[in-house]
Every structure is written in C-alpha cells, then in structure tokens.
Amino acid sequence: MALFRSRPAFAADVLACDDIPVEPFTEARLRSECFSVLQPTERRADATIELLNDHNEPGLAVIVEVQLRPDPKKRTTWPTYVCRLYEDVGCPIALLVLCADDTTARWAATPIPLGPPGSQITPIPIGPRHIPRLTSATDPAASPEMATLSAITHGSRPGGYDVIDTMDIVFSRTDPTLARDYTEFVLGLLKTHARTYLEKLMATMTHEYHSEFTEKFVRKGLAKGKAEGEATGLAKGKAESVLQIIDARDIPTDARHRHQILSCTDPDRLSTWLRRALDATTIDEILTD
Structure with missing residues (x-):
C-alpha cells in the first residue's frame, strides 16, 4: 500500500489498467481506512483514497484491497466498506482489488449480491494480466x-x-x-x-540512488557486526559487507580471497576494502595494498 499512500492519484492509474473510466480530478488525497461504527468489530481496508473535482469535493472514492488468494469472508466485509464509505462521502465508490494471480482476480470479479431486485456490489479486480509490462521508460504509464x-x-x-x-x-x-x-x-x-x-x-554506480541504496546496505552490515560484540563483531560485519558487495557486483573471487577477507581483523583495512569494492572491477583492485 506504500505506492498508494505515497501518491494517492496512483489509484486512478491502476483503475485505468482495466479501462475503468475516471472523471477528471484536481487532487487525490488519503482518508481514513477505518470503517468502524458503534460495534466493537473494526473494519479496516488496506487504503482509501478520494479523488477531488474542481469544487474540491469527492468525485470518486477508491477502496484498495490487496488479495493474495480467494477468501470467502471478504465477500461479506467488502460491502460494509463500500456502504460505510458511501455514507461518509456520498459519491461513487470503486472497490479496487489488487490480486496476486489471475485465479484470484477471476474469483474477485464475481459480483456480490445484496438482495433483489439485482442490488449488488461489483469489485474491480486487477491481476497480473491487467498490469502493463513496462519495458520502456518513455511509456506514458511509466510512473x-x-x-x-x-x-x-x-x-x-x-x-x-x-x-x-x-x-x-x-x-x-x-x-x-x-x-x-x-x-x-x-x-x-x-x-x-x-x-x-x-x-x-x-551495486553499480550508474545512478545517484544506487549509491544511497548501497550505503544503506553497508550500514546494515556494520550494525550487524556491532551487535555481535565490539571490535570482533565490527570486523566480522565489515568483512561480510565486503563479500556481499563483491558478490552483488559479480566480481570473481576464489576461496583464498574470501578467506583473506573473513580472517581480517583490522577495521581500518576492512573499511578501505569496503570503499574499493563499490568501484573496483577485480578482486586485486580491492585487496592490493
């Protein structure tokens, strides 16, 4: 749900994957996912989003649910989400169900009957076949x-x-x-x-965010080493980080090189190897003093 909470308008993009028409909106904002009433049982969706029109009023509200497998209980709880939200916002509601596989998507697509004459709630399932296979960063959908x-x-x-x-x-x-x-x-x-x-x-340095990711990766290794016990643990954590970066960057090594790294107890030397591992292309560039 981080994708929807980070950019609520993404709900409209995902609805478009199944050609669901969405009226133009000026803003998308999160609202509470809680659908509790006075009863002690709490009803909570994975995410709930409002798409606002030119008058800053909700034109469409989207309930987002992630479904890994068919679950008959959801066919009784989903209508309560829709009805409770409709009571709050008074605008059309879309029940968007992100499904882990197409079997679950077919299950979720079945309308939920509420009673005669034909009253029902129809979820909008989005399975793998609906999600675009993006192979070009210039694709208009490539947010x-x-x-x-x-x-x-x-x-x-x-x-x-x-x-x-x-x-x-x-x-x-x-x-x-x-x-x-x-x-x-x-x-x-x-x-x-x-x-x-x-x-x-x-592990490459092609883009700026790669370096941030790699630095965080290294810090995790150092923290693990510190937790194992001061100087010895710190050295072990640094040595493991060196090997992890070498492996991630696919730099060829043999047993002798790995033993040299793991047996090193000098934190300063290991720090030097760590820095070199981020840019080097051979193991000799890393270990040669």
Missing part, C-alpha cells in the same frame, strides 16, 4: 509507482529483467530516497533469480 508494480508483477517471469531495467531508469529520475524505498519493497517480493539481478544492478 515510479507503476514501474514498481510492473516489476513486482513481471520481474520474476521470463523476460522480467527488461522490466527491472526499465524500473531502474524510471527511478533514476525519481527522488533518490523514494527510489531506494521502492527498490527495497520490490526486492522483498521478487523471486531469488530476479532479486539477485536487481541487487547486482544496485
């Missing part, structure tokens, strides 16, 4: 959020590296802190081979 969603959806599939490359180019034009946060989000959801590819990409 940072859509590039993130495209990488999550298609990055682990055949040809997914092109999608990851496109995301990287889009992020190079984005605020570095936001790009780094989105990258961490994507890394947590990609399969192993795609995650390794993205980690290697982050």
